[in-house]
Amino acid sequence: MSDHGEQTSEHQPTFRYSATLAQDIELRWQDRWDADGTFEAPNPAGPLADAGRLADYGDKLFVLDMFPYPSGAGLHVGHPLGYIGTDVYSRFKRMTGHNVLYTMGFDAFGLPAEQYAVQTGQHPAITTDANVANMRRQLRRLGLSHDRRRSISTTDPEYYRWTQWIFTQIFNAWYDTEQERARPIAELIDEFASWRRATPDGTPWDALSPDARRRMIDDHRLAYVSDAPVNWCPGLGTVVANEEVTADGRSDRGNFPVFKRNMRQWMMRITAYADRLIDDLDLLDWSDAIITMQRNWIGRSHGARVDFASAVGPITVFTTRPDTLFGATFMVLAPEHPLVDQLTTADQADAVADYRRQAAAKKDADRQDDTREKSGVPTGSTATNPLTGEEIPVWIADYVLMGYGTGAIMAVPCGDQRDFEFARRFGLPIPAIQEPPATWFAERDIEPSLDTATWPEAFVGDAPYVNSANASLVLDGVGSVNEGKAMTTAWLAEHGLGEPTVTYKLRDWLFSRQRYWGEPFPIVYDDAGNPYPLPDSMLPVQLPDTDSFSPRTFDADDEFSNPESPLDRLTEWVNVTLDLGDGPKTYRRDTNVMPQWAGSCWYELRYLDPTNADRFVDPSVEQYWMGPRTDVRPDHPGGVDLYVGGVEHAVLHLLYARFWHKVLYDLGHLSSKEPYARLFNQGYILANAFKDERGIYVDAFSVTEADGHWYHDGNEVTREWGKMGKSLKNAVSPDEMYDAYGADTLRLYEMAMGPLDASRPWETRDVVGMYRFLQRLWRTMVDESTGRSIVSDDVADEETRRLLHRTIDIVRTEMDALRFNTAIAKLIELNNHVTKVVNANGSAPREVAEAMTLMAAPLVPHIAEELWSLLGHDDSLARHPFPVADPALLLDDEVEIPVQIRGKVKARIMVPADADEALITSIALADDKVIAALEGADPSTLRKVIVVPGRMVNLVP
């Protein structure tokens, strides 16, 4: 960076806006903002209340960044893109009369922090604290207008005390499917005990043993211990959630193999909220892309449950196409289906056992390999198609998944591509039950026929049914799938063989991890292994200090290893004597920790009331900052006004946080139904990365270009795009930019590069453009040799005033819409014009200089504060009203409009701004160029004249 730095030399004027001067200005204002508490946002109640400032600052606005992991590598210039965006927006909103809550915390628990600590051999608490301190320094140097009083770290016991408290709330809650909300578990016990609610198996409450009662209650809790298939990752030494497993069956952290194993683990009943998590997406101002991803992840399908009679009892399937039931010619069960043992006949026993063993040995990854050739074996048994009465064979195959629907399907080979392939492979019959339209055959280049042997694939869509009738249900001739579904479902319900039902892809959330660096569970077990939540008075359960924080990991492929939590080893901590209300007893602590997502499920709520020792957040404070805003829309769900972050959290953090928020809402702790009313996904900063012939990344900053090729140490290297980062050896640190140009230039460059939601390549050489602009802005108001203001009290000329007010008008609009790149372009245009005025007159008019300073302030706050002070103001401009355009100056008396002949621009004419069609036409027809372009055509015979007043004229001869 040395060729960018050292801008000051003896040739330069003393008060030129150089990197050194910028640094001096920036550090000075950062200190002053802190000293004055400039960005502290008052609360309506509690320790941070300030009624006077609350009244002064205006409407509330909660602006939130996705908080970072404090990794050891520190920041590169890609990280703060979103933070700069939210800071500019927050500063703009303060100047337009808003009380803005804007702060930053640290998501410091979790695997990355722990792995870093393991690498360096230092306790995670020490490395985490150091990393947090370093990131705080780097972020402060950017001039972000955070309310520092509200900053939190998820690893602070005063914070995770409440994470644990929320866990006990969830543990002590159940989901009432009639009222469609979570309720305290005590109310369920009360309903069972008082006969208002029947117990699941009908046994009277009084007749149940205490253990049976406990089991029944525990089965209803929203946080529960379950012995179920989970994702075991030996390479990480822990189990992980479905959302943390990639499509090819590996961990998203570390890329280790993941195995399905039955283990006893904590689960959260997020599936109870599946419908609300989908339905409430309609209330959110989020991008369609993220909404679609959440909807797909939850995966709600409407269909029907159908019972097929068999010798061992009914086999229940789920189908989205009950209308095709007449075409069901066989059934397929997942290999793990519980009825397989009973269904398997003696002569199929060996084949079935073999197949099940193969399927079990396959990892998820192999089960969805690229060939996807169908495999399976018959069980030897049959079941009865309820519509046709036919006996159809029952197979097992691994293309049917135990984890979705009922783990069994009815196979309709003519109407489902997978069933079609399976039937072809094993020579099973494929009767047609719909007559596809002629176009379907034409597109596949075959003759229309109901003989499916000629079909290349299954038919899916609307078409008249054939061969679909029994004594009491006739679909033949019906042309609509929806109608067919309705008729079949009604028939099934009438005969007690099925009913409409809904199924989901979403599974319950695996919530425990066998690691050290996370929140301990606020749970202890008695001698019988029953869990007890700890009362509020015993929180927080502090993470015990130890040297052996490193988890036990295994050979990544050692499927049959078993997790060992680091906390298990700390026997003095694990075994405790507590009085939980019935006298002191010995208990064992839960030795799992929570997943890294726990702390980020509610951090925005703690920002609201960070020092409250009695509650996680004061209700009136939550109501003020996050309550529903019916002024925005009648069904506004409440929540953060603007949430900015990367798209990578589309289904992890954003789903979990919505779930917790809804539980807390149901239990009456919150007024907002959703945590994040508006979500904005910022893009990434990309950078070139270079690989040598071995495929190893080389230092991107020592690569040179010649004739369109790139060289490193004389060897040619290949270029590719990538996210900026250490692993690609292309990271640029913000510290380098501070030294070379200052923080304001870096901020301005990142905002000017392009729209905030687009990813864009970093080009260090482009940064100088914004630096030059700030130098020119400085020079329009400051004498470079004396450092004094050159602003005059002269009135600006008409042209300048009109340009100023047009600029104000546009900049306000663009900043409000987060389009900072275009706002910056307009400010540069204005400043370029003012530069000419200064060159001509020796000074800039005050009204222009002040407005320009205020407009630049959200983007480049340090230089703006300095200029504001040089212009004679004592106070910070942080809450000075943003300039307002004078409508009278937005309208010109005369405007230039283009004249088109047949849609091509041939001339430009000046017309009065309020000219009507007739006047514009006559002016256009009198123009020399127009007359020439019409080539003698008589104006009175024009076929068409289109006039858009104030915009353009189009003449068609």
Place this chain on the structure above:
RNA sequence: GCGGGCGUGGCGGAACUGGCAGACGCGCAGGAUUUAGGUUCCUGUUCUUCGGAGUGUGGGUUCGAGUCCCACCGCCCGCACCA
């Protein structure tokens, strides 16, 4: 395969509900300042055979299309045997 998004100068990107394509910045070229380089400033910069042509390709709607519709090509993202 299914779903979503995007293709504009040498580069990053502008262009409101269809109405002057290429704002602003980088780079490049020329000039001024400077002993010189760098810095800073000024001017020019889509291509062009100077008629025009031009927003990935081909078609359509329209007085008028980067913008709307259809097909295709290319790139990016998500999901992936979900019954």
